[in-house]
Amino acid sequence: MGATLRALRALVLLCGFYLLSLLLLAALAGADAAVVSWVHGPAGIKIVAVSVLLAVPVVRGMFMLRTPRGERPPGVEVAEADEPRLWALVRELAAATGTRAPDTIVLTADVNAAVSEDARLLGLRPGPRLLCLGVPLLTGLTEAQLRGVLAHEYGHYTGGDTRLSALVVRGRVQIARVIEHFHEKADGKVAAERGRQEKAAAKRVAKGKKAKEVDTAGAGVTYRMMASVYTLYGNLYLRASLSTARAQEYAADRAAARIAGRDAIASALREIPALSASHDFYLDSYATLGLPVRLLPPRGEFFGGFARLLAARAQEPAEPRPELPTMPASPYDSHPPIAERVRRIEALPDDGRAAEAGGPALALLTDAEKTLAALEDAVLSDEILGYPRAAAWQELLDAAMVRNMSAVRTPLHRALAEYTGQPATLSALLDVVDDGRLWRLAERLPLSDEAAAAKGRVFREFVRPRLRSSLRTMVLAEFSARSQLSWEFSWSRAAAARLTGPVPHDAPDDATDDAPDGGPEAALEAAVNAALADRPDTAPLRALLPPAATPAV
Incomplete structure (x- = not known):
């Protein structure tokens, strides 16, 4: 036309x-x-x-x-x-x-x-x-x-x-x-x-x-x-x-x-x-x-x-x-x-x-x-x-991530607060794990119909990835609150968390599986896996955390 x-x-x-x-x-x-x-x-x-x-x-x-x-x-x-x-x-x-x-x-x-x-x-x-x-x-x-x-x-x-x-x-x-x-x-x-x-x-x-x-x-x-x-x-x-x-x-x-x-x-x-x-x-x-x-x-x-x-x-x-x-x-x-x-x-x-x-x-x-x-x-x-x-993009990232870590609230935070009736802290979560109540707590997470209907080991395999993600976030927030966490800025990939603390002597033997240098990040991954195992052990995770009078929320 x-x-x-x-x-x-x-x-x-x-x-x-x-x-x-x-x-x-x-x-x-x-x-x-x-x-x-x-x-x-x-x-x-x-x-x-x-x-x-x-x-x-x-x-x-x-x-x-x-x-x-x-x-x-x-x-x-x-x-x-x-x-x-x-x-x-x-x-x-x-x-x-x-x-x-x-x-x-x-x-x-x-x-x-x-x-x-x-x-x-x-x-x-x-x-x-x-x-x-x-x-x-x-x-x-x-x-x-x-x-x-x-x-x-x-x-x-x-x-x-x-x-x-x-x-x-x-x-x-x-x-x-x-x-x-x-x-x-x-x-x-x-x-x-x-x-x-x-x-x-x-x-x-x-x-x-x-x-x-x-x-x-x-x-x-x-x-x-x-x-x-x-x-x-x-x-x-x-x-x-x-x-x-x-x-x-x-x-x-x-x-x-x-x-x-x-x-x-x-x-x-x-x-x-x-x-x-x-x-x-x-x-x-x-x-x-x-x-x-x-x-x-x-x-x-x-x-x-x-x-x-x-x-x-x-x-x-x-x-x-x-x-x-x-x-x-x-x-x-x-x-x-x-x-x-x-x-x-x-x-x-x-x-x-x-x-x-x-x-x-x-x-x-x-x-x-x-x-x-x-x-x-x-x-x-x-x-x-x-x-x-x-002054630089790294400074911008650090400031933003400190704020994000202080305000983070995962589904695990909400489930833990409902389950215990207390503030959702990392210390409270580890106590629940030590008491053998982790999987009862997991039942309060938002779950698919298939996961909610599962029992025993099948249920644990369904919820473990979500627990691992939330627990890792809670630990990173704890390190951030104690100024022992830094972030690596990158244009080509997502920002990577870097723990600045040393690897404890009693870290698990597989602490080096996830990183060639056997650094704190590898120890963290191994410690989180140990806390969420079928027979949970929170000692490696507690050993990673430096002492503090009041745990971060």
């Missing part, structure tokens, strides 16, 4: 909203005329008043004079003087695509790239163009892949998609606005009716009578009926406009393959889902690690550490990539499934332009460290920016 037909469809859909509104207003006016002719007195006046109230949201929705402007995502606006290499690439691709380059580039914190245009007169007149480019994309994609992504975005410019979006957005906003007005009115009626009934119920109770149950099922029903009419049209509007949007994505992919090369855009689309998952993992496990203790990574590292994680994990054996999504993210997602997009691109004839490996596109920035620091200032809240900075 060409740009002209897409514009016509968008205009028809928008006109359909106005036609529906005019039909409803005509129906209300006709009903009022009939009421005035046949119904007299207060009843007729009430019906006409309700009709007028129903017409107000319709009229307000019809006379929204302009399309709301989309909010620019937070980020760093970069001028051509600041980033000449990036701007040169942007202008080169715009010329190759045969379209006007963006007027503004904003670097964001998202794994995404997007273009928009502030078109006038419902898209008939062009307007200023904006390119939003995620720094994580620059970090994780090669320059060749980035060229493919930018060429795809410019495909939206050449197809007129950014100008037509004014029509589509206006219709969506107006329909949503009318539905919202009707729901607000319905909610107000429900609240008023509830208040009236509760007041009447209070009076009945004061008189010694039984209060009636509050029932607001009939309140606001006319408003909800009107909202449902617009909701039905809204669903039709969304599905029709989304089919257009998905066709636009396929067209932009073809434009990208023509400008940047088939393999470049295909490899970029394959990479972006994995890059997005890695970035989410990085934010959860690294960047925000110190927020619970009000501590930030070193300056520029909140977003900059992502490059370190990618570099470290690139040295690890490659894991199989997850399958590309074969379904849209939601029924109303404007993008087709990536798997289908890649299939269509790779079905194009080989153009002889294999995707170049190259270095990260982040090298396009003149001063990446400065940009990453500025991105923090633009994206993070003032409250978070006020937190002190760790």
Whole structure:
């Protein structure tokens, strides 16, 4: 479907909203005329008043004079003087695509790239163009892949998609606005009716009578009926406009393959889902690690550490990539499934332009460290920016893990507190083990139906892994509380606990089985296994723990 037909469809859909509104207003006016002719007195006046109230949201929705402007995502606006290499690439691709380059580039914190245009007169007149480019994309994609992504975005410019979006957005906003007005009115009626009934119920109770149950099922029903009419049209509007949007994505992919090369855009689309998952993992496990203790990574590292994680994990054996999504993210997602997009691109004839490996596109920035620091200032809240900075990632990890260890509460903690009626301490747990009550305690853990039905040795084998994990955590918390636990920071794997105490002379003979150096970690694993054996022995574990007046909780 060409740009002209897409514009016509968008205009028809928008006109359909106005036609529906005019039909409803005509129906209300006709009903009022009939009421005035046949119904007299207060009843007729009430019906006409309700009709007028129903017409107000319709009229307000019809006379929204302009399309709301989309909010620019937070980020760093970069001028051509600041980033000449990036701007040169942007202008080169715009010329190759045969379209006007963006007027503004904003670097964001998202794994995404997007273009928009502030078109006038419902898209008939062009307007200023904006390119939003995620720094994580620059970090994780090669320059060749980035060229493919930018060429795809410019495909939206050449197809007129950014100008037509004014029509589509206006219709969506107006329909949503009318539905919202009707729901607000319905909610107000429900609240008023509830208040009236509760007041009447209070009076009945004061008189010694039984209060009636509050029932607001009939309140606001006319408003909800009107909202449902617009909701039905809204669903039709969304599905029709989304089919257009998905066709636009396929067209932009073809434009990208023509400008940047088939393999470049295909490899970029394959990479972006994995890059997005890695970035989410990085934010959860690294960047925000110190927020619970009000501590930030070193300056520029909140977003900059992502490059370190990618570099470290690139040295690890490659894991199989997850399958590309074969379904849209939601029924109303404007993008087709990536798997289908890649299939269509790779079905194009080989153009002889294999995707170049190259270095990260982040090298396009003149001063990446400065940009990453500025991105923090633009994206993070003032409250978070006020937190002190760790001198290094290791300091951030240490502070976070001390806090985590002090607040740790495993299922074993809860079961032990219920079983003994006392605070769940490691000392109390070891006493329960010495008294031969460990497996009775284990029955209070959250168990699967199969584990709960098991008996004897089978039961012990079911619960032993969970007991081992919780007991080890309790021991580590004890060492942390006594400042005899450190953590080894790593970009390529989870942080590893390191006990700083010596191995006791009476450690079990198999204390060296789990570590080549026979260090404290190996002694800990052996001691935990001994405490959870069929014939438990807590002596090795007690020997590992340094004396303390009050055990940690």
